[in-house]
Amino acid sequence: MEYMKILLINHFPLEGSGSGVYTRNLAIELTKRGNEVRVIFPENEKPREEIFEQRPIYFKGVNSTDWDLDYDFPCFTSHPRSMNTYYDLNNEQMKDYIDVFLKRVKEEVDDFNPDIIHAQHLWIAPFAASKTKVPYIVTAHGTDLKGFKKDSRYHKYALEGARNASKIITISKQVDSEVKSLYGVNDEDTEIVMNGYDEELFKPMDLDKKKILKNFGVNTSPDYIVSFAGKLTHFKGVDVLVKAAKTYNNSIEGKTVVTLIAGNGELYSELVELKDRLSINNLFFLGHVSQKKLVDLYNIADVSTVPSRVEPFGLVAIEALGCGTPVVVTNQGGLVDFINDDVGTLVDVDDDMKLASAIRNELTRNDKEERSKRCYKYAKKNFSWKNTLDNLEKIYGGVKK
Template sequence: MKIGIIANSLNPPRTGVGNVVYNVLKNIPKKTLSRNFYLINYEENGLFPESNKIIIKNPFKKITKNFLWCQMLPLKNELNELDIIHNPYQLPTLFNFKQKYIMSILDLIQILFPKEIKKSVYISQKIILSKSIQSTDKIITISHHTKQDIIKHFKIPEDKIKVIHLAANENYKPLNENEINKVKEKYNLNYPFILYVGTLEPRKNIPTLLKALYKIKKQGINHKLVITGKKGWKYKSIFETIEKLNLQKDVIFTGYVPDEDLPALYNAADLFVYPSLYEGFGLPPLEAMACGTPVITSNTSSLPEVVGDAGIMVNPYDVDELAKAMYEVLTNDGLREELSKKGLERAKLFSWKKCAEEHLKVYEEVYNMK
């Protein structure tokens, strides 16, 4: 069995999809990687030297280079010897692969939130993704909620979709005071704080979090809000809300924080709040739970599936409900301790080893299809 993984997402700077691919491959035995896996890329990045490499040069240089490169792949003779192609990048292709074809779909944000993306991207996802999905032998997705979204929007049979949950990396765990203090000093966080981690964009619902912060400040809570993440799409309403509520001294933006610092930030926070309107999975709440940090998140999309009863779930459109939950956690030591313990136990249910094993089962199943 020869499995080709479209692996350009591993190239730096590695982000969400690339991290998923990296962690799956990292947890597959080296002998299996050497015997069965072929990483398809347009450059050599030095990762997974034990696997086989197929380098197909990318003649495209602009921002669309990944999309256009993917369109070439079904036509390339270099892939003819492969039995299976796995496209984990959710970039649809106009042409069908000759091989058995697996596609990973992490979410349908670009379909469900068209106002948050460029019109050209929406059209490519709506039209080309629909065609590409129909050509698959199997679809891998990361939550049962996203599976239902795929069934609803693309009319895909339920048994064609396999749910494989993601996991927090092993460095997300309770840390000692020295490790925490180093990172607190690095970012000058010498006060109690609430943490949010994620891109600054409308879907993340940060203005609602700011309004809830404003309410609990009025009730005597002195915590600041630390917002960690890069600016995304249409983020100006966040800064407008801060100015309107006069929260300039109470909200700290760290910008992008490297992975090696994030576990300590989670550990340092008294509370993690994630009021997102839609997530394909919702990794930040799982990372927070793995660090023992109490979690408040939305009762929408896949988030209840990830958090279960280990966190507090609220209506993300209800500022009062969010503010009440935040106030209760920050003023009740017993509740914070209970949520911390539950979160640590819940996080143990998710692992990259299990994720990798489930991928191998899918490859075997698709290989044996007639």
């Protein structure tokens, strides 16, 4: 693809959410390929330095002293640095939110003169892009569809942004189907491009498990480790994993299993209470874990879990596989598009007994070393950022002005 000037827009910071990580990785890889990239995104603290240009919209937060809007950035569910949601905003706050995105996008289009805009989520970002004369595409990440179903106040903005887009990228078959149903777009308006992962970061490493556990505040030497990474919210099904832990902890005689839960969210206190009520030993809540520390978590784990009730894609499963860690996931949403028997196990939603059985089977396999190698090779072959970016650049080249 020839050199392009690309303006990316997201509704979340560039870490702490799947779309945020996606946007940051995309900006880095596009820049490495010689393109000029700017990114508009919300923040409540000063972002770290990057190789691309950043244009944060500042929201009032615990670590900020100056802001564009006097409330914390809203989310579809939750974020490690904000519990505010779009549905919590009153009409005046909602108007201010839309206005600040419109203003910032116009300013950057006038100053940067991009060839194309790539907005994340079928929400306010593509609506703002639609008010410019620059062609734009949108990636639907799935949580935006939850928001569309939940709060009708945003419908007219989301629909206008969707219907004027040159192309809508969807990340799984389920998301693709829902986008067409909810937004009334045609088959030719969408294209499925599965997410990629950072293969330079998420890779197998020979780590001292005891040392890594100590870094996470866990002072024990278990025989097996089970991991989870994600938001502590209802649709992630963490409560099902907690119940399953009670079962698999008692099912492997003479062996100790530790379950590590990385993430934060509105259900934190409720999940801790569930753990205590069930008297579960060796289950630890780690809180928010950075991307670099997630690599350590996946590498010391014998199995990683995604027990979601709803999961538009499941990038955490790909990241775990990239570290050579097999996964046990639920058989719905985007997960069924890429998890197979060679790298993991699919189980029914909301079935803690089947989840526990699958985890136990994974922990006690006789071919764990060979399976780990298959996981790594599978992720690298099918989900590297190079594959994702190649597909995106073809789309960019087809719609640029």
